[in-house]
Amino acid sequence: MMGERQTDQPELFYGFSLERHVPADHVLRSIDRFVDLGDIREQLRPYYSDTGRPSIDPELMIRMLIIGYCMGIRSERRLCDEVHLNLAYRWFCRLGLDGDVPDHSTFSKNRHGRFRDSDLLRKLFEQTVARCIAEGLVGGEGFAVDASMIKADANRQNSTPGDEWEPPDDPGHAVREYLAVLDEAAFGGATPVVPKFISAADPASRWTGANGGLAFFAYCTNYLIDLKHAVIMDVEATTAVRQAEVTAQRTMLDRTQERFGIWPERLAADTGYGSAENLAWLVHEKGIEPHIPVFDKDRTDGSFARRDFVYDHADDSYTCPGGKQLRRYWQEGRAARAKPPADGIDRYRARKTDCQACDLRSRCRPGEAGRKLLRSVHEGARDLARDLSLTDAYLTSRRERKKVEMLFAHLKRILKLDRLRLRGPNGAKDEFLLAATAQNLRKLAKLIPMPAPATT
Structure with missing residues (x-):
């Protein structure tokens, strides 16, 4: 029997529940268990005025950013549209059906102000690491480190030869950030070599052809992971040169010990980290076994090596x-x-x-x-x-080191972070921290099963 014709006459009353319409196996329902933003308002309180118009709830903005990076939504304009339309996103953001979604410009204003001044995104990332430790996902014995280049929001057509570049009279925030990090080992101070080209839009990004294809402007995201379940223990943004990657490795190891009291017994990495100075730092200063190929330059003329x-x-x-x-x-x-x-x-x-x-x-x-x-x-x-390269433990570390490469593949292919949307060193830091936070949250959601529903 044919059903009745649908009409657009509105009902006077609706009995609608977001909780009931979000599937039990939705990834955001599983992630929500590990997102604790209870103290975010207290952390940001010193950065708000006591007078004036009420602001957008910072917890709402952070939850929206988590959705964007977990679900691979790269545009904040599109993110606002998706949260407005998607019931699961509204449920995760605690918006209900009538809640207003903030304008996309709100994210930019808070990012350049309160979020960076309070180092909120770093604290949010470290909360996920602490939760992974509490859930037993971190072994603390074997770590791996590596870096991956991410294209910057810059192009060759809008650039200047490195030896001809001069700061403009009215620099934007990306240029000001570049001038501020010229002496830092992670950016301008990483190497004295003048770049071939400097981008006018994002001068801190590095012109590089290290991938073997066409050269492009890029930053590097550096991951320090625990080898038990590939939990990201720390993340650091650097310019796209090898010297900066080695510096980032030291920074991340020191910070992990300071924040969480964890010091690995062994560290796996590729040959780029096998310089004599870095191996000596790991062995003599930190007491870490380097499961790293030694960087050697053997003779190529057939004579005795x-x-x-x-x-x-x-x-x-x-x-x-x-x-x-x-x-x-x-x-x-x-x-x-x-x-x-x-x-x-x-x-x-x-x-x-x-x-x-x-x-x-x-x-x-x-x-x-x-x-x-x-x-x-x-x-x-x-x-x-x-000597370590001849042991069975070294072979195991070499095999497990691929986990960090798999994280980079997940970052680019699933989370869609193959090109940065924000500019400047701080923009790169923000994006890399949020992406690492999303990856750790997805790891928790995958490895920690949902509790069984209560029976009545």
Whole structure:
């Protein structure tokens, strides 16, 4: 039998419940269990005036931002439209059916003011880390670190050669932020090399072709993760150069110990973190086992490599494959008077007469008068890293390190953060913190099952 025709005559009364219309298995219902914003008003109270018109509830704005980053909604204009229309989003924001959605411009005003002044987004992220620790998702024994480049909101057409760039007379906030971080190790102070191009819209972003394709302006998001369940322990924004990534690793390890009292036994990373200085910092200053490939530059001409020479620690000398010695100083008493090398590299040389009479001369020193070896003053830490690379634990760490790469893939493909929407170092920090917060919340929602419904 055909049903009755639908009419648009409004009902006088409705019995409607948002709670009943949000599915029990909706991801936001699961995430909501781990979002605690009870003290957010007290944190922000010093940044509001005691007079004037009432402001938008900051908890509402934070909940809307969580929705945007958890659900991959990159535009704040679109986010406001989605929250207005979507029942689950209204339920998560505690808006009800009649609640007004704030204008998109409200986010920008609060971001440049109260949120950054109070470091609110950093505190929000650390709340998720603390919750992961409380739920037993953090092992605290093995960590991994890596960085991934994210395109900046800048393009080549609106840029200037690096050696010709000058700040404008009326700089915008992105230029002011760039000038403020010129001496910071994470941005301008990371390398003395002048960039090939500097963007007029976002000069702190770095022109890079490190991915092997077309060059672009970018920032780097740096993750420090716990290897048990790939929980993000810390996140740091830097310019897109390798030196800044190593600096970010140190910052994140120190901050994790300070905030949560957790210090890993081992750290997994790729070869970019395998410099002698960084390995020495991990081993000697922090007592962390570096499960990191050692950065070596072996000879490529087919001659004997440094590993073919045997080092005698007690005698401070090398023995070559021909049985001859290489020393730093051959004159008696010279070593006692020598100062530490300014570049951190000791140089060991063979006697010229030994090399001239050696049958292996053609394989050892083509084009050289005598064989020379370079040894870092941090070679002890490098040797430890080489020894660790032969263990089963190292192989496990190398396999588990892929978890951080999977997080970056999730960040770009699922959360849609393959290009920044905000400009300047602070804009990059805000986006990376919110994205890491969303990933930790989604991790909690996935691994901690929903409680069974109460039976009556």
